[in-house]
Amino acid sequence: MPGVPTQTAVCAAIAASMWSGAATAAADEETANPATHLEAFNDTCRRGFPDLGVIANNAAAQGWQESKIRPISESANALPGARAFHKDGLMLFLTHPPGGQFRTVCQIAGAAKTRLTGADIAASVSRSLNAGEPVFEKTRKSDMAVWTVAPSITVQAGILSYQKTRTISISARQGS
Secondary structure, X not given: OOOOOOHHHHHHHHHHXXXXXXXXXXXXXXXXXXXXXHHHHHHOOOOOOOOHHHHHHHHHHOOOEEEOOXXXXXXXXXXXXXXXXXXXXXXXXXXOOOOOOEEEEEEEEEEOOOOOOHHHHHHHHHHHHOOOOOEEEEOOOEEEEEEEEEOOEEEEEEEEEEOOEEEEEEEEEEEO
């Protein structure tokens, strides 16, 4: 829908607002490898999706700490009821976006000093998903690969850009 920010763009904005300078510096060093993101995705989003309650409970049991979401823009308010968790420089977002093309989204994201592209991230993620070749979607603010892994379930992985922050993102999405 025109004028409505995408869930991944909103999560990138939220992530940028939640990392303090020290946390971002740690995240830059620790999360530049997409394998870290993939491991977190497999341990959270892939266990129980699309039931976000199950994912939240599993994440808490694995040491993920729930974070208060402090939106830095009005677009971040577009996800009422969103939950965010953090662990080891990564963020876990659980959302039921209102309207739009997705009804449930589980996303792992982490800021990274990297020159990796969506294709680089896809190469890491593709083997784990065993879902065939992805479709690539590239815009000014994102470079993503998308796989259909089950009826109405897709996985999106790649790079998001918000202001000067580059974020590696992997998300499971259930269509509306």
